[in-house]
Structures are given as C-alpha cells and as structure tokens.
Amino acid sequence: MRLATVLLTASLLPALQPAQAQLAGHGGPVRAIAVSADGKTVLSGSFDTAAIRWSLATESAEQVLRFHSGAVNAVAFLGEGRVATAGADGQIAIWTPGRPQPDRVFEGHTGPIVGLAVSPDASKLASASWDHTVRLWTLSDGTSRVLEGHSQNINGVTFTPGGQSLVSVGYDLTARVWHLADGTSEIATLPAPLNAVAIAPDGEIVTGAADGRLRMMTSDGKESGDVAAGTTPIVALAISLDGTLIAAARIGGTVAIVDRKARSVLRTLAGPGMPVWSVAFLPDGATLLTGGADGRIRRWNVRTGDAIGSNLSGTPADPLATYAGDHGAEIFRACVACHTLSETEVQRAGPTLAGLYGRKIASLPGYRFSDALKRMDIVWTPETVSKLFEIGPNAYTPGTKMPEQRISSAEDRRALADFLARATSK
DSSP, X not given: OHHHHXXXXXXTHHHHSOOTTEEEOOSSOEXXXXXXXXXXXXXXXXXXXXXXXXXXXXXXXXXXXXXXXXXXXXXXXXXXXXXXXXXXXXXXXXXXXXXXXXXXXXXXXXXXXXXXXXXXXXXXXXXXXXXXXXXXXXXXXXXXXXXXXXXXXXXEEEEOTTSSEEXXXXXXXEEEEEXXXXXXXXXXXXXXXXXXXXXXTTSOEEEEETTSEEEEEOTTSOEEEEEEOOSSOEEEEEXXXXXXXXXXXETXXXXXXXXTTTTEEEEEEEOSSSOXXXXXXXXXXXXXXXXXXXXXXXXXXXXXTEEOSSTTSSOOOOTTGGGTTOHXXXXXXXXXXXXXXXXXXXXXXXXXXXXXXXXXXXXXXXXXXXXXXXXOOOBOOHHHXXXXXHHOHHHHSTTOOSOOOOOOOHHHHHHHHHHHHHHSOO
16 A cells, blocks of 8 residues: 555656746646635646645645546635535536545536536535536535526536525526525626626626626626726636736736726736636735646736746747657647657646557556447557548547547548657557
8 A cells, every 4th residue: 555655646746846936737728726715725627637736835736636537627615625626527526635536526417517616605516517507516415406597508607795696607698697595597698608707795796708808797687897808708707805806817828907996907917828727816815826728827916917936937848849840740739738648748638648559449547538438449550540530539439538620631640640650659
C-alpha cells in the first residue's frame, strides 16, 4: 500500500509543484474556478477531466481529484472542506478533503453539466445542464427535483441571496427566475443567447451574452440596465463579494472589469491571447483569478489591471516545436488540446497516444473509457487511424467522447498516420 501511494504521488508531481503566482498543473483549459469562503483555497476544473484543490498560501496543489470521464465544467465549495465537481459525463461528485474518491455521486442528468450553485444555507446544490433542465439536489440524501422549461442548453445557474429562488440562463435567450416554494417561474427573453449568470448581494441579476453584452435584471426578472463589455461572447461571470465589481470573461482572451452601479467598463485585463473560460474574485474584492485555455490560473489586481507575479512571462511551450515543417505534425496540431505524444506530459482530456500502434482500443490503463469502446475489437494501426478520420469518430467508434472530425484528403490522412508512427513509438 505504501509503495502504491508513493507511485501515485510521483505521477502527480507536475501538478504539485509551486507555480510562482500562477497555478499550473492542468493539462487542458480551466473551465471552472471556485474560491473557499476564507480565501485560502481554490478549486479548479478542467477539460483534462481532473479537478485540483490548490493552496493559495503555498501556490501549489493539495489534491488532484480524478473521477469524471469527461471535462470538469463546474466546481463548488460545500462547507466544512467538502467540494462538488460536475462535468461532461452528467455526474456530480461530492468529495471530502484527503479522500481519493468521492463520498457520493449524484446521477440524473442526461447531458453535460456546466454550472453548479450552492444554496446560502449549504443544504442544497443546483445544477445546470445541456439536457435543458436544472436539478435541485438535497445534499443530505441526494434526492433531486427537476425544473423544466428551457428549450435549449442551460449554461448557468445561481441562487438568490435569500435562497428562496433560483436563476437559470440558456442558449434559448431566456433567463428564468424559479420560485422554489411553489415551482412557478418568471421568464425574461433577451436579445442574445446567454452563457453565464451571477447575482449581486442586493439581488440584482447579471447575465453574460453571446453578443458581448452584460444585461442586468431585478430580482423578479425585469431588465434594469446593460453594459457593452466587448464584441466577443461572454463565457464566464463573477461578482465581487461587496457587489461593486463584475468580471466578464470573453472568448477573445480578455476580461472586462465593470463598475456595476455606474454601468461602465473600468478596465480590461489582457492575458496571453487565448480564451478565458472561468473567473472568480477572492474575498478581498481586489484580486481576480482567471482560468485560461492554456491550463493556467492567473491572478490579477483588478484596481490596477496588472497581473500579479510572473503571469505573463513568455508563452506556453509548443509541444510540436521539434516537428517544424512536418506536414503530419501540422495536421495533428488540432489534436494537441486532448492528446499527448509522450507519457511524461501532463494528462489532457484524452488518453496519451504514446505507444499507440499495436494497442487495442480502450485498453490504456488509468484512463476511463466508455463501455461501448471497451467492447470493440479495433487495434490501432496506420490503417485504422486513417479509417477513423475518413468516416469520422461517431461512425467508426460509436460511444466515443472524441469530437466529430473528418479528414477528407487521403494524402493528409496518410501524413497524420505516418507522423503518429514516428512520434508515438516507444
């Protein structure tokens, strides 16, 4: 048992090293960030299927949580050190500090979960899903109540300050205020698809839309103002603890800091140019955390707009730099967000391709494959890889989590297969 623990710890070392003011450990985009009430601990979820509990005092990871079979899109602190993680697999995992596996798993959603919210009294957990439903979970026993009405993906959910109502927003252009006592709801239809929602201490609702605008509403769903935060879609929102500032993360890679009362953009935080997928204020209201497409969490002084520490020194290393000029490598570039070529790299969302050829599909130890893939007889060879991209993953490997993509050119498929033979051989 002691040897197994040592080996597990060693395998996580890349994620456990101090990070000099930026938290680096994820192998994919950081899709969610939550901060503990005391401001000492951060929880992050990533496209790499892992969640990480970080200590801000030491700027290092305290625990890597691996359970989900898809991207971890939402995280939350539940009190007493417990946390919740949820993701593309439609499951919610409840964790106790130090334990390697969840205490409980809540199931019921039939699509990816993209948002979590905890009630003010910490007795309930709300989840927003692309199955068009919100679920309200009782944390003590795991029972749930389903709230239906949205006609498209629901992208965000939050409790009102008193906990009597829930607010959800979706791609169907609507924001809904659900009154939990009687199940009724108010519906506000807005001009653009809604990607995010947050609520201020005074009850004002703030939504972030695909047209780059923030739209504010009263607690009963009536519009009360708007702010043009930019021209690219807003994908994440956070409000400072005192309610004065809004952070609106945009797909273009910048974050607008907005004065909520004045309805004006105070300043814009500009990172390394990649999408910012998540934002969270520390309790001091002066420090913002952002989660980027490069897998890093950065700190910002929102009063000055300056990055804290060495956040912007250099750019992420190009994993394909040594293959410059290789046509197959350029085709593979679309795959690097999910797959590594070497076992020494930090795990990403998909399994490593190291030693790919000759390996049976869904047989790599340590990665959670679907049952459908485990039942297949495919062995990876240049021919089967070429077939995968000729007809597409959904047709060739039904049950895969791999995004649908095809390569129409036989020459390009051959170049990719040849590159993988060179780059993944042990």
